[in-house]
Amino acid sequence: MPHATPKDLMLAAAAALLAALLLEPRLVPGTAGQIVGSFLPWLLAPTVLLAAVAVGTGSKIGTAAVVPPIAAWSVLFVPQLVERPDTATTTPAFRVATQNLGTAGTAAELTDAAVISVQELTDRNRPSVAAALDPRHPHVATVGTIGLWSRYPLHDIERLDLGQGWARALRARIELPAGEATVYAVHLGSIRLGETAARDRTLHTLTDLVRRDPSTRLLVLGDLNTASTDPALTPLTQTLHDVRTGLAFTWPAPFPLTNPDHILTRGFTPLDATVRRTPGTDHRAPTATLAPTPHPPR
Known part of the structure; x- marks a missing residue:
């Protein structure tokens, strides 16, 4: 030696x-x-x-x-x-997307998605977002700075306070061609250097809600302010599938270094997934094509 x-x-x-x-x-x-x-x-x-x-x-x-x-x-x-997604499916597929709008994003580049979740929806950008998405997505739910646009009917829309003192999330039942599903559109608490309490609290509450949710088909779309590799996210991804292709970094948009934005699923088969650069925001947008599994386990 x-x-x-x-x-x-x-x-x-x-x-x-x-x-x-x-x-x-x-x-x-x-x-x-x-x-x-x-x-x-x-x-x-x-x-x-x-x-x-x-x-x-x-x-x-x-x-x-x-x-x-x-x-x-x-x-x-x-x-x-x-890893390559499974392309074999017998149920109708549809596309989903999630976008943190930042100060001037419109989500106009995501109109091919059937279900779109947006975060940081404000009085300033709301008119342009609605103008871009309303024509092809007639079913809309908004709670505070969270928005959900859908081509499929939305029911039982519920405001969710995940522990921030105000509603920055929603839950809805969505009528897909292959049957009903539950969708959560969320923006978890912010994380700053030396301060993760708000994010941790909201992440814990969301994880608890998902674990108790009886839906066999379930989507979580949004900015979770934590990456797939952060151990803090593990309790949630033990329950749901984190749909990504490759490392799929989304922030900061000019040169992404991490992925706080997520599409999480239960009872769906991902057929493809990508990340798109959209103008007016510092987040790239994850998108995915999903097919409901014929008989999803619970």
């Missing part, structure tokens, strides 16, 4: 840290750990850099040490990059 130099030990320690963070980002306490979890795929960059340094300096110990973080990253993310 080669003699370990200080350089070897530093490389090995850095590699061990990267592997540990990839496998368990909650090792970093508080908000910092959640930030690491939200940007977890980007740990590939320091991992590759570390490997280059180890190989370039001829450190056999460093080169061997970088194998675990590379393996951990591959196990976590390569399946997402190569």
Whole structure:
């Protein structure tokens, strides 16, 4: 075994840290750990850099040490990059989308979707959003800054306060061609450096509602202010399927680094999924084509 130099030990320690963070980002306490979890795929960059340094300096110990973080990253993310949706279905498919409108988004680029959830709907952008979506989506539900536009009838529309003190979410029953489903349009609490209490509280409430919801077909569309790789989201994604293709980053729009915007499903088969760049907002919009499963389990 080669003699370990200080350089070897530093490389090995850095590699061990990267592997540990990839496998368990909650090792970093508080908000910092959640930030690491939200940007977890980007740990590939320091991992590759570390490997280059180890190989370039001829450190056999460093080169061997970088194998675990590379393996951990591959196990976590390569399946997402190569996964292809199931295209076999016997039920009518439809397209859904979710868009954080920002200050000037209109969702006009999403009119091919049959069901569209929007967040940050305001008096300023509401007229342009309605003008873009109303002609092809006659069924509309709005609660505060949340909007839901649909080509299919909406019933039993319910305002939801997820723990913010005001309603920033709604639940509705939707009549799809293949049968009824429940849809949640949501915008969870904001997350700021050193402050995740509002997001955590609203995420916990939403997770509890979904777990207790008896619907066999269910959609959650919206800005959850947390990424798929954040362990905070795990209790919800244990109940629902996170529909994405690849890493599907949505924020910030010019150069996305993480994915706070989600399409989550139960009782549906995803046929495709993508992320679209739309003007006037700092969020890209996830979209997906879904087919209701003929006999969804509960």
